[in-house]
Amino acid sequence: MFKPISLYIGLRYTRARRSNHFISFIALVSMIGLTLGVAVLITVLSVMNGFDRELKNRVLGMIPQASVSSTEIITDWPDLAKKIAQHEHVKGVAPFTQLQGMLTAQGQVSGLMVNGIEPQYEKNVSIIQDHMVAGSIDNLKKGSFGIVLGKQMTDALGLGLNDSVTLVLPEATPSPAGVVPRFKRFKIVGIFSIGAEVDSMMGYIALNDAATLLRLPDGAQGIRIKLDNIFLAPQVAQDIVKQLPSGFYSSDWTYTHGNLFSAIQMEKSMVSLLLFLIVLVAAFNIVSSLVMVVTDKKADIAILRTLGASPATITRIFMVQGTIIGVIGTFSGAVLGVILASSISTVIDWLNTRLGWHLFDAYFINYLPSYLRWQDVAVIVVVSLVLSFLATIYPALRAAKIQPAEALRYE
Template structure:
């Protein structure tokens, strides 16, 4: 592009419009571009925030890798713990027992996933101790038949610290009347909250010896949890460990445990990107309409430039400059607005909720009760590139049409 095309294109952009309708369409195109870019950046930041927050909270109560016996309890878990602790990349190993149960208190009943843990070893593989609201995990060792409940589960049962809850295990004894469930009374010694309703309303922890006695496991455990130096390397590590341990064990990493959830989140992010990109596409169509009207309005000027020796390519570039300027201006304002909005979502959303007395995300429905935001520079760049590409493509047809104007026909009635 020569300085001539750039200078004329910029001059046309700065010139006062004789047709106010063209100015209105131009403003609409810029506004649409601003709204589309800002909305897309904000939504991408919110989706990134959900992804990051959920990963962090899930890893707070689950481990990077779990090793289970293939359908049978792990009996020699102490030897396995010693061997796994020496594997490169492993920072912690802890045993656990896991089973389904029903909990009852004051006539209220709720299902729960009960896990038997060793409080001293559990801190090596997750951050559950940091999420305790009341009591402590260590109380499981001090209090015989003690239990730690999720905060939402405790509310469902109407239980607090010191309450007596009855655990009903489906793995009962065999009698002449059939299989009878095992009932055992536990004392609530702690409450935890990780911020994910599914865990806070469906998890309970007891001591490892109590779980082994309750489920008749002897000295066995359901499996071992592993903490890694790099949690995001868990899939590769788990696959390698499975080959080493062989078919006698089943190895699963945290991405497999929540595979469907994170796939759904990634798909939702992609769909939101495509849908909100349509706003930018609509703004690009407005650029097409604007430039078509400008070309019609400037036909005499185009004819004069052609008679002075301007080539069709130069005419095309002149009007492409106009469209690109509209796209640049709209994209720049949209990026600025989107970044500012994304960075201030944690402040803006609570203010709106307090102002109108509403709650956008109920903790009983959604995994996260507060709208998170995590702005990724790469997403901002991708959105800006997509907006600029659409605005550039929108200039092609009007510019080509301008280059095809016949000077004689355009000046006939002038």
């Protein structure tokens, strides 16, 4: 069977046991370094992609992507919602009224952002209905004073479905005993679990109940908007406000969570750069390994030259050898990285449960997400292979310049 001489000898050099074990060790270290660098880079990028995806799907699925509010209560909000929905980038609209308060139950107190909503509209702009673990937002009816809370909140207060909880509003009410805050008793009619910080800071009541608590006419403070592209939120919100009468103003997710998204993007870029340096160091190890191989194989190179091998053939022999180290290291790292990226969320969750760790309580989600993008894997593999190939050029050219007479003089 025909084999190109450079490929055949390059493969023989790779498979053969060298008399100099130190050179073999350096080659092995180069391969392992490349494997670990590629694997860690794939895993870390998958985790950063996971945080990015969870921010978009979970957190931005609960808070308004964009909103249009008024300085006065909007009594004709259905007409306004219908007008906003005609915008080409708007996928859904829903009325809302917001108020802040504190929940008290069984001696426990916790702050809460309360959203007054219309359930049939809210389903078009929020993912809450898809993450209900008990009850439903459809149970929020006018005058019933029901409330939907996050699981983290109910667990902290020791409450469950159909239990009662007291909402304390910051507005003070004059009384014969002096100025006291306002209280209202609510019944828990639904519990949701997003797995993010909103579980412990957001609650939902009926839109008209919110107006009653604030002593306002039936209506809404604003219209929440869901978009087909969240990055167009500032522009779309401003465009909508320009088409409305004075008194309306816009807001979007970049005001509340824009810094978090920018931080994730910056960390992803910086971590990627640092980990690519690990791959680069591993590729430079290939250079040192091949330089020592060339030094060790001077006699073999001289014999091949005397037998008629051209400098180009010698160059290709050592490029083959270095490229094989790069290929094995890269693809081993890619396989290991894909396995780690696919299983790291499960492993970390298991460790948190078994060891009682709370590694992610300080983040906007309480678990480690991972999202493997095959585009990232392909880019990492290609860059690693290119670096490995470039690392073979200098040692191979150095091998081609060896003069047979000089190499064999002391043999």
